[in-house]
Amino acid sequence: MMGKLKESLAALFAVSDEQAMRRVQMHDDERAFAHLVKKWQGPVRRLCIRMLGDEHRGEDLAQESFARVFAQRKHYRPDGKFGTWLWRIALNLCYDELRRRQRWKQVSLDSTDSETLGLLESFAEPQIAPDQALVNQERAELVRRALLSLPEIYRAVLVLRHYENLKFREIAAVLGLPEGTVKSRMAEALTQMSQLLKPKVAAEPPGPQKNSNRMKESLIV
Amino acid sequence: MNHPTSEQLISYFYDEAGPTERAELKTHLQTCQQCARNLNAWRSARTDLNAWKMMPKRAGSAAPLPVLRWALAGAAMLLCFGLGGFAFSWNSRALPAALQARLRTQMRAEALQVAQAETERARDSMAAACEKRTREFVMAFAKESYAQQRKEIRALYAALDKIDSQRAADYVALKKELDTLAVNADAELRSAENGLIELATFTQTPAVSPQE
Ligand SMILES: [Zn+2]
Numbered sequence: 001m002m003g004k005l006k007e008s009l010a011a012l013f014a015v016s017d018e019q020a021m022r023r024v025q026m027h028d029d030e031r032a033f034a035h036l037v038k039k040w041q042g043p044v045r046r047l048c049i050r051m052l053g054d055e056h057r058g059e060d061l062a063q064e065s066f067a068r069v070f071a072q073r074k075h076y077r078p079d080g081k082f083g084t085w086l087w088r089i090a091l092n093l094c095y096d097e098l099r100r101r102q103r104w105k106q107v108s109l110d111s112t113d114s115e116t117l118g119l120l121e122s123f124a125e126p127q128i129a130p131d132q133a134l135v136n137q138e139r140a141e142l143v144r145r146a147l148l149s150l151p152e153i154y155r156a157v158l159v160l161r162h163y164e165n166l167k168f169r170e171i172a173a174v175l176g177l178p179e180g181t182v183k184s185r186m187a188e189a190l191t192q193m194s195q196l197l198k199p200k201v202a203a204e205p206p207g208p209q210k211n212s213n214r215m216k217e218s219l220i221v
Numbered sequence: 222m223n224h225p226t227s228e229q230l231i232s233y234f235y236d237e238a239g240p241t242e243r244a245e246l247k248t249h250l251q252t253c254q255q256c257a258r259n260l261n262a263w264r265s266a267r268t269d270l271n272a273w274k275m276m277p278k279r280a281g282s283a284a285p286l287p288v289l290r291w292a293l294a295g296a297a298m299l300l301c302f303g304l305g306g307f308a309f310s311w312n313s314r315a316l317p318a319a320l321q322a323r324l325r326t327q328m329r330a331e332a333l334q335v336a337q338a339e340t341e342r343a344r345d346s347m348a349a350a351c352e353k354r355t356r357e358f359v360m361a362f363a364k365e366s367y368a369q370q371r372k373e374i375r376a377l378y379a380a381l382d383k384i385d386s387q388r389a390a391d392y393v394a395l396k397k398e399l400d401t402l403a404v405n406a407d408a409e410l411r412s413a414e415n416g417l418i419e420l421a422t423f424t425q426t427p428a429v430s431p432q433e
Contacts, residue, residue, distance in 0.1 A: 046275045139272035147273070161235065162270050168237055180228050186235075187227035191259070194266035 017082035025073045036082070037066050043164055044090045050159045051094035053148040061097060065090040080173075087166075087174045091156055098152055146196035154189035161186050224256055225249060234263055 015023075020036050023029035044065050049058030068089050069076075076085060147155055160166045160174065168186070172179040225233075225246055232238040233246040250257050 042277065049275065050273070136272065140274065143270055143273040162267065168232070168235070183228035183231045187231040190263040190266050193270065194262040197266060197269045
């Protein structure tokens with residue numbers, strides 16, 4: 001038993017995500033799963049936090065994403081990239097959460113509750129002067145709010161392309177959309193962001209969000 | 222002037238345009254102020270976006286990466302013919318409590334689902350094959366699998382007995398789960414046998430597919 005575990009551990013250093021996931025799928029391989037979690041929990045966490053604009057809930061959803069990966073391991077198709085599948089699972093959870101929020105009208109760009117404060121704390125870099133840290137926090141907060149006011153289909157593309165550095169082709173695979181659609185969404189996302197963030201130069205608050213044109217979509221996992 | 226599409230421009234902007242397209246766009250941007258302005262707006266947005274940095278982990282939860290670990294799962298997760306239950310144990314210190322609880326509950330629910338789904342699937346494929354020899358084979362396989370399962374449980378018990386007494390407490394929970402598993406295995410085998418016996422008289426292929 002132990003020999004087998006050591007063997008699989010050693011082999012893990014050489015396996016691809018797809019191979020690891022295949023082992024989770026076929027053998028409920030705990031090491032392979034741990035390997036995937038370790039490698040992907042940072043990116044998934046960032047995606048969820050940026051999609052939700054909320055660090056605490058984002059972290060919850062990141063964990064939930066891995067729980068779901070395990071729950072749906074039998075549905076994983078080995079011909080696809082593991083990352084694509086995982087991004088899609090995480091994004092779907094984010095969409096669900098955003099929909100729930102809107103239903104309960106909990107989303108508030110003016111929130112100053114502990115969650116936002118907690119988020120702001122995380123921007124503080126201990127090594128820099130307090131006033132500079134404050135400026136950085138404010139700028140980060142502006143970006144967070146601007147992103148949150150972006151329709152979520154644009155936000156998803158923007159987060160994956162800009163922050164996670166996925167190629168348009170990869171994003172298209174995640175979203176199940178033509179590459180051209182992803183590109184035009186990214187162009188629109190950046191254009192909207194530049195407009196939303198422009199007022200910050202003039203020290204004005206970002207413009208009002210348009211809820212009416214908020215587009216929704218659902219992904220099939 | 223023929224402006225490039227936003228798709229072409231964004232490809233260029235993110236360095237994903239092919240060499241020919243890239244050269245053409247570059248030339249266009251040198252002469253077209255409108256497109257150059259669009260690109261500049263994107264550029265400043267892109268710079269602004271970088272203001273939202275993400276710390277690896279918020280203060281207070283800066284613990285090392287929560288490496289998931291199914292303690293002894295390799296031996297304990299005795300899936301046989303899909304009909305067996307899972308004995309599932311997590312190393313509580315290595316795993317966030319919330320995820321641990323979730324996965325534990327999930328595994329329990331799954332064990333039941335798997336048992337049911339596999340029985341149905343077996344019935345489906347059996348009905349399709351509808352051949353006496355196949356039925357006999359599956360029946361024998363199920364019995365063999367359960368025998369194997371019990372053997373592994375006994376082996377695991379033996380291994381557990383050898384573990385230091387100071388660590389024994391850690392394994393009490395697992396042992397308890399294994400007891401349940403052993404009991405369930407008997408019950409499931411009986412139910413599987415019943416299901417398979419039903420098959421002997423089963424002639425119609427059910428339309429229901431357990432997949433997705
Ligand atoms: Zn032009």
